[in-house]
Amino acid sequence: MPSPVALNPPSPSPSIFQKKESLLPSIKTTASYLSSVHQADTRARSHRNTSTPSSPTLSLSSSITNSSKDTLDEDDDINSPAHPLMSRTSEHVFTTVHTEFGHCSNEAYRCTSEHNYTKQFEEHIIEEPPYYILVTTYISLFILHFLGRMRDIFGKCFAKSHFTHLMLHNGYAPLNSDFDSFYTRRLRGRMTDCLCQPVTGVPGRTITILDRYSTDNNYTQIYTGGKTRALNISSYNYLGFSQGRGGCSDVIEESIRRYGVSTCGTRIEGGSSELHVSAEVLTARFIGMEDALVSSMGFATNSTFIPGLVGKGSLIISDELNHISIRVGARQSGAHVRTFKHNDMSSFESLLREVISQGQPKTHRPWKKILVIVEGLYSMEGTLLNLPRIIELKQKYKFYLYIDEAHSIGSLGPRGRGVTDYFNIPPHSIDVLMGTFAKSFGAAGGYIAGQKAVIDALRLRSHSGPYAEAMTPPVLAQVVASIASIMGIAPVAQPTNSALSLSPADSIATPRDNAEKFSGLAPAGLLPTWVNLHPALADGSEARMRIRRLAFNCRYLHAGLKKLGFIIYGHPFSPVVPLLIFNPGKLCTFVRMMRARSTPIVVVVVSYPATTFETSRARFCPSASHTKEDIDMVLRACDEVGGILDLKHGLGERWGIDEVCERAVELVHSL
Secondary structure, X not given: OXXXXXXXXXXXXXXXXHHHHHHHHHHHHHHHHHHHHHHHXXXXXXHHOOOOXXXXXXXXXXXXXXXXXXXXXXXXXXXXXXXXXXXXOHHHHHHOOOOOOOOOOOOOOOOOOOOOOOOOOOOOOOOOOOHHHHHHHHHHHXXXXXXXXHHHHHHHHHOOXXXXXXXXXXXXXXXXXXXXXXXXXXXXXXHHHHOOOOEEOOOOOEEXXXXXXXXXXXXXXXXXXXXXXXXXXOOOOOOOOOOOOOHHHHHHHXXXXXXXXXXXXXXXXXXXXXXXXXXXXXXHHHHOOOEEEEEOOHHHHHHHHHXXXXXXXXXXXXXXXXXXXXXXXXXXXXXXXXXXXXXXXXXXXXXXXXXXXXXXXXXXXXXXXXXXXXXXXXXXXXXXXXXXXHHHHHHHHOOEEEEEOOOOOOOOOOOOOOHHHHHOOOHHHOOEEEEEOOOOOOOOOEEEEEOHHHHHHHHHHOOHHHHOEOOOHHHHXXXXXXXXXXXXXXXXXXXXXXXXXXXXXXXXXXXXXXXXXXXXXXXXXXXOOOOOOOHHHHOOHHHHHHHHHHHHHHHHHHHHHHHOOOOEOOOOOOOOEEEEEEOHHXXXXXXXXXXXXXXXXXXXXXXXXXXXXXXXXXXXXXXXXXXXXXXXXXXXXXXXXXXXXXOOOOOOOOOOHHHHHHOHHHXXXXX
């Protein structure tokens, strides 16, 4: 019989007791520090919530003030080049009210994202740089490649290189290919300080980067312990919902108190909760589909759900620039895959005729299914799908259509409902709509929406259901709060005798609501009862303002850069604005010069393998959190740096930077 567990633990040994006593001073210091931080938070919050009589009454997440003027040169901001390094305190966070979302009440700086059917959809025209730019780019790549190969040869011979241990494998075959290893060491290694820049805090209008330097040519990075706040023009936080405080944050805090931080299971093995149901119902209603299924990872939404839709004997037709997650899912499905030129409808129709007439390889039998997979908005090019033409071809050739709206959902359309909203096309015209929550909604994971029968099949047949961890409660709470705030919440209907009606289709009792009157508002009954949003979020007014601000910022930045003479890819309403740099040597210089300005600007640059070698670029991502003055600042910085680095090779009429900033509203509405 096992001995009973002692109720009183044995007394600690003297050595352990001495260790505990040695920890008491640090514990007291920590407690006093946390107490002072809490007091600072309380003072800052009370100071922030005190509004003047001339200011409107706003929620903590609101972004409207009486003035649109706002700069980053605030006394509360720290660690900019003009200020010494100092540690951050919570008082700095809460008194700098504009760091997460810039305040702008000027209604002139608003725009509506929608397609103008009085004009024909314009295919994106690729502007080519002068020949000397291409020649110097290839020469630079050749020099980098030649010198890198020579250093590798001498390193292998004399075994004195820093990277010798990466090239010698003690008889084992290398895990990486020779070129991948060479590119990582000799090309990417030269700009490590410009890539993977560590940050801390909320990726809002501004962001705090961790200062670091290198003494061995970027082989290693040394952190100084300092931090620098910079203007953030590189995050996917399109609508600015990723905030550390406000209505959505309050909902997340409540969800953690109620559900914890994880469901500790998969969706079909005890990991589902009422939050999953609410998120899926709201997502389906927001998208305009019968049903939806959420996944804990956006990449896995494509890579695990596509194999559940098609298989052997089926055909996938894919745009050549589709995301890697789509390519992985297509390969795993076992279906035959064909690609067409990026967003080229002539190439697409020609391929359709070929594959339909020829059928399957060898046997020439008809395909079991033809699934066309495209993106609503392409993340590297910023180009927009020609959806009206795709729908015409779909009605003509009878194929299934799958649209990835990772970057278009929330950022396009008058109501932020993606590419179908932008073109005013019924969502039911598309068979499957996929998207992510990690961008416009400030959360994580993804969704797939379609007919209920299809979604029910994917719940069991996709790999996410039985194997992937379910989406966590805090993430689900952010999804529910952000979608509900975009849609707006319909008032609770008064109960009547006919509150329940029997649905003849599935013979289940469903509540009858009055949401149809409210133009797509979310019924209050679809939200958990404990979700309590601020009035500006609940009625959808703040989200509508964010959508219109995002449209203005995107259009202004795109048009302003073109007027300054840069080669810009993408659609004018795209939240992804690629600025072509071409020469790889200019990439790191561009980043460093933007970061070294009096008000630092964080920029993301993209090169091989995400793009071809000769089309390296900087990729700007404006958001609703930016003010018009922020975009002015980016344009002025690009104008100065672009002139120094010889980046202005675009065609068309050019304006001066002062004229661009003064005529911003005219420029936006004239496109």
